[in-house]
Amino acid sequence: xxxxxxxxxxxxxxxxxxxxxxxxxxxxxxxxxxxxxxxxxxxxxxxxxxxxxxxxxxxxxxxxxxxxxxxxxxxxxxxxxxxxxxxxxxxxxxxxxxxxxxxxxxxxxxxxxx
Amino acid sequence: xxxxxxxxxxxxxxxxxxxxxxxxxxxxxxxxxxxxxxxxxxxxxxxxxxxxxxxxxxxxxxxxxxxxxxxxxxxxxxxxxxxxxxxxxxxxxxxxxxxxxxxxxxxxxxxxxxxx
Numbered sequence: 001x002x003x004x005x006x007x008x009x010x011x012x013x014x015x016x017x018x019x020x021x022x023x024x025x026x027x028x029x030x031x032x033x034x035x036x037x038x039x040x041x042x043x044x045x046x047x048x049x050x051x052x053x054x055x056x057x058x059x060x061x062x063x064x065x066x067x068x069x070x071x072x073x074x075x076x077x078x079x080x081x082x083x084x085x086x087x088x089x090x091x092x093x094x095x096x097x098x099x100x101x102x103x104x105x106x107x108x109x110x111x112x113x114x
Numbered sequence: 115x116x117x118x119x120x121x122x123x124x125x126x127x128x129x130x131x132x133x134x135x136x137x138x139x140x141x142x143x144x145x146x147x148x149x150x151x152x153x154x155x156x157x158x159x160x161x162x163x164x165x166x167x168x169x170x171x172x173x174x175x176x177x178x179x180x181x182x183x184x185x186x187x188x189x190x191x192x193x194x195x196x197x198x199x200x201x202x203x204x205x206x207x208x209x210x211x212x213x214x215x216x217x218x219x220x221x222x223x224x225x226x227x228x229x230x
Binding site for chain 1: 118133149156157159162193206211216217218219220221223224
């Protein structure tokens with residue numbers, strides 16, 4: 001059974017630092033992996049989606065990588081800003097599940113200190 | 115721009131009452147989903163639909179129902195609200211997984227329901 005883990009659960013860093021958020025999954029048979037951002041009291045915003053055949057995706061200051069063999073994805077945030085403060089969730093879409101439902105991590109709460 | 119709209123955004127109701135949460139998407143997506151989000155449990159799938167007249171149970175479907183009469187809407191009904199159903203509810207949609215589609219998931223802003 002696919003399990004998705006995000007460590008740490010919370011992270012606090014000073015503004016301007018480059019940082020990496022981690023997402024681990026137990027089964028490498030995935031269709032794709034998606035990173036989301038959630039602000040307090042808001043819905044989830046899709047940040048990046050990586051297909052199983054891809055190694056990375058980039059959007060602005062964000063870069064997501066995927067290493068299926070090791071069961072890991074990382075979300076790299078360059079030159080962090082206070083506005084990046086949010087909870088970041090990753091979700092894996094299993095390849096062998098006939099319903100292709102997403103399996104969710106619990107999220108990493110990120111605080112960027114001014 | 116395409117979007118997903120949920121209503122109401124906030125609702126307080128009493129135990130035993132019927133409640134319907136609306137979800138309307140303008141993405142023209144075939145797939146629609148309802149999740150609930152609770153502290154300590156993360157996101158859990160309630161019901162989902164792959165198209166008009168299609169509905170399926172998720173992992174926490176007891177006490178909830180959905181119907182899909184058109185592409186745009188998937189209302190979620192709590193037949194007899196219970197305090198355990200106090201939660202934040204999110205509607206989401208995606209393209210069908212076919213023809214190279216990624217199935218990227220898009221969410222609404224959420225509906226906060228309190229059952230007293």
